[in-house]
Structures are given as structure tokens and as C-alpha cells.
Amino acid sequence: MHKSRLAGFIIDCQTDDLDGAAKFWTQALGYTLRAPQSPAEADLYRTLETGPGGLHIEVQQVEHPSRVHLDIETDDIEAEVQRLEKLGARRVKQLHTWWVMEAPTGQRFCVVRPQSPDLAAKGNVWD
């Protein structure tokens, strides 16, 4: 048995100006920025402050074309990846602690470790 749920989404920006990208998206969506929690986070990510129960939303500096991708959080990455493979998704590559996958409909998404305390209470339970 494991749990998973939609954690949120990442706004992938092909840019050399991560702060400028984050400025646009915070103002467009009406959020503030959360202080980075590590130097590694500060290097490539800006996290939007969406409040308690809010989705996890990050602006990420990337080298591929800009897009938006979804993140699924889980307490068991391998079990969740296998569940999604049975639904028709495929593994693309493993990065650090997460897996990049591709849906049968073509979108890339990531399977990541728990991003919020809500997973335990609100996660879907899979046998």
C-alpha cells in the first residue's frame, strides 16, 4: 500500500533570468515568493507562497523549451511509478530523488517525494 496525490505544478522557464520569470508569475497569479530553503533551491527554483492547503507551485529555470508540468507526490516513488506505468505512462529519466515520466497523452510530469504534510491525510491510497 502506498499513497500519492497531485502535489502541484512547476512553471518551467527557458531563461537566464530566473528572478525576472518569478517576478512575472508571482504578479500574474497574485502570490508572493517563499524564501529559498537551501542554496540548491535558490540556484534553479523560486517557490510561490500559496498558503496552507495550497498547491506546491515553483518557477524553475530550465534549458528545454518553456512549459508547465505537473508533480505527483508519493510516499513510495517506485510503487507509484509502477502504478503509473500500468496506466500507460513511461519512465523518461531519474533525476536525484524523482522520476520524470511521460503520459500516454504526451505531457511530461514528475513523481516526487512528499512536498506537503497533506499527503498523509489527503493522499489517495493504492493497494
Place this chain on the structure above:
Amino acid sequence: MHKSRLAGFIIDCQTDDLDGAAKFWTQALGYTLRAPQSPAEADLYRTLETGPGGLHIEVQQVEHPSRVHLDIETDDIEAEVQRLEKLGARRVKQLHTWWVMEAPTGQRFCVVRPQSPDLAAKGNVWD
């Protein structure tokens, strides 16, 4: 003065099998489907049931390459589009009641009419 907020996101699927696409995404994210509220909705959209306070999430059949796009809901489309233009976004095309826009970081997104009762209480207020 007008209001806007992130309404949710649309999972654009380049497919002839909208029901198959919706089946994958409901199972992947652990949601059920909401009954279509009009024949027009049933034609191209499947709406996920995300519960009270949840984001508005739809699976849409499209002809362009698959992607995920964000929707911003507002009580004044023209005022919101002009606000976003000042932040650096540009108008792409008007469709029915909404505007397709492009962020300065390249992602397409839509400015749409209110999707939820939460806009009045939780929307950002812009002068």
C-alpha cells in the same frame, strides 16, 4: 477595481480519444470525473471533480501538441488582460469568452470568466 486568481489548469491532449485521455489523468491524479454540464463541454472537455476549494482541472482535446496550461479567472477579462500586458504578457487570440495569452517566459495561458465561487472571496484585488 477588478479581481483575478489562479483558477486551475487544463491538460491539453492531442488525441482522438478524449475519454481515454481523461481515464488516464483521473486515475493518475486520483480524481473522479464530473458530469458534463452542457453538450459543448462534453464535446471537447472532461472536468475532474476536485472537491470544494479545489482547483478547476479539465482534460481538453486539442489539435496542437499536448501540454498543460494555466487558467486565470477574473470578473473583468479586459482589465485583467491589460494588467497582464503591463507585466509583459501578450495577447495571442480571443476565443469565445476568453483570451489566450503568452507569458514573457513563453508559456500560453488563458484569462477566463469566473470558474468558481471562490473568486469573490479569495481573488486578488487589483486597482
